[in-house]
Amino acid sequence: MHAVRLHAFGPAEKLRHERTEDPVPAPGQVRIAVRAAGVHLLDTVLRQGLPGPNPAPATLPTIPGREVAGTVDALGEGTDPAWLGRDVVAHLGNVPGGYAELAVTDADRLHPVPEGLGHAEAVAMIGTGRTTLGILAATPLGPDSVALVTAAAGGIGTLIVQYAKKAGATVIGLAGGPAKTARVRDNGADLAVDYTRPDWPRHVRIHLDALGRRATVLYDSVGSTTARAAFGLLGEGGQHVVYGWSGNNGPFTPSAGELAARSLTSENVLGPGLLKRGGGLRALEARALAEAAAGHLRPAIQSYPLARAADAHRDLETRGTVGKVVLIP
Numbered sequence: 001m002h003a004v005r006l007h008a009f010g011p012a013e014k015l016r017h018e019r020t021e022d023p024v025p026a027p028g029q030v031r032i033a034v035r036a037a038g039v040h041l042l043d044t045v046l047r048q049g050l051p052g053p054n055p056a057p058a059t060l061p062t063i064p065g066r067e068v069a070g071t072v073d074a075l076g077e078g079t080d081p082a083w084l085g086r087d088v089v090a091h092l093g094n095v096p097g098g099y100a101e102l103a104v105t106d107a108d109r110l111h112p113v114p115e116g117l118g119h120a121e122a123v124a125m126i127g128t129g130r131t132t133l134g135i136l137a138a139t140p141l142g143p144d145s146v147a148l149v150t151a152a153a154g155g156i157g158t159l160i161v162q163y164a165k166k167a168g169a170t171v172i173g174l175a176g177g178p179a180k181t182a183r184v185r186d187n188g189a190d191l192a193v194d195y196t197r198p199d200w201p202r203h204v205r206i207h208l209d210a211l212g213r214r215a216t217v218l219y220d221s222v223g224s225t226t227a228r229a230a231f232g233l234l235g236e237g238g239q240h241v242v243y244g245w246s247g248n249n250g251p252f253t254p255s256a257g258e259l260a261a262r263s264l265t266s267e268n269v270l271g272p273g274l275l276k277r278g279g280g281l282r283a284l285e286a287r288a289l290a291e292a293a294a295g296h297l298r299p300a301i302q303s304y305p306l307a308r309a310a311d312a313h314r315d316l317e318t319r320g321t322v323g324k325v326v327l328i329p
Helices: 041-047 119-136 155-166 178-186 200-211 224-231 256-261 274-279 281-293 306-317
Strands: 002-006 015-019 029-039 067-075 087-091 102-106 110-112 146-149 170-175 191-194 215-220 234-242 265-268 301-305 324-328
Touching (some): 002 306, 029 119, 041 306, 067 102, 067 119, 087 119, 119 155, 119 281, 119 301, 119 324, 146 155, 170 178, 170 200, 191 200, 224 234, 274 281, 301 306, 306 324
Parallel strands (some): 146 170, 146 215, 170 191, 215 234, 234 265, 301 324
Antiparallel strands (some): 002 015, 029 067, 029 102, 029 324, 087 110
């Protein structure tokens, strides 16, 4: 098979598209003929040899990738034969191998791809979708909510905007550049603002003043000065929810005094507890797939051929992508 392998930690150019042996499923496993493989920002961190979910870097060479969808084409000993030939999607957990034409995983990680849902969309929902629902479990939304979403054109940001609008909330999406803000507007946001412009907070305040409202919740995955400015737009009693950050600046963390002065709360929802919300990991995955199949959530997809995985990594690291990045073998 062809796969993208990493032989040495470093920049995106270290990812090599090459031939390697076909994997063989172990007892209780299946092999999937991959039709779509998800690319996560965490993949770019692991590619550099930096710590991820595991304290030690991966053993090299390795095939990155933890989200795949495709057709089961082989079974390990003792695996339920009903899986053979089925369209499935799976999150591979801490055992990578997704950037390939063939991938193996435990049968108990599989979900059938719902009817009417494509492989790329299923890959987006098995990872990004389940994470989004875990984040949203921390913040009930309704008609009285005003949600401020940073990185609103990203994979998670896109789904948060959709979910918040369906809940009746007023949604303000922040994104970098006119092309991305247009996407956010088309996705249903009441206001889309380019946060690369220094005067963007003024535009948000004008909009909120016209409504006679203040932001009630900030979904922050950017950090740095953008997050601080957005935090300043929260009204009294508002919530600051952190689920990531860009660059090397780390998350924006308000002081206890800043929180107390306006009765605000701030929570970093990253970590093992995130996917325990909303019924746990399997429940979140199943719900995410069902929401997409029903048309309630529509993931934004940016696809690349498998052989261009290095380009996908470079674009993701420089914020040059929109939505979920997916590799197509």
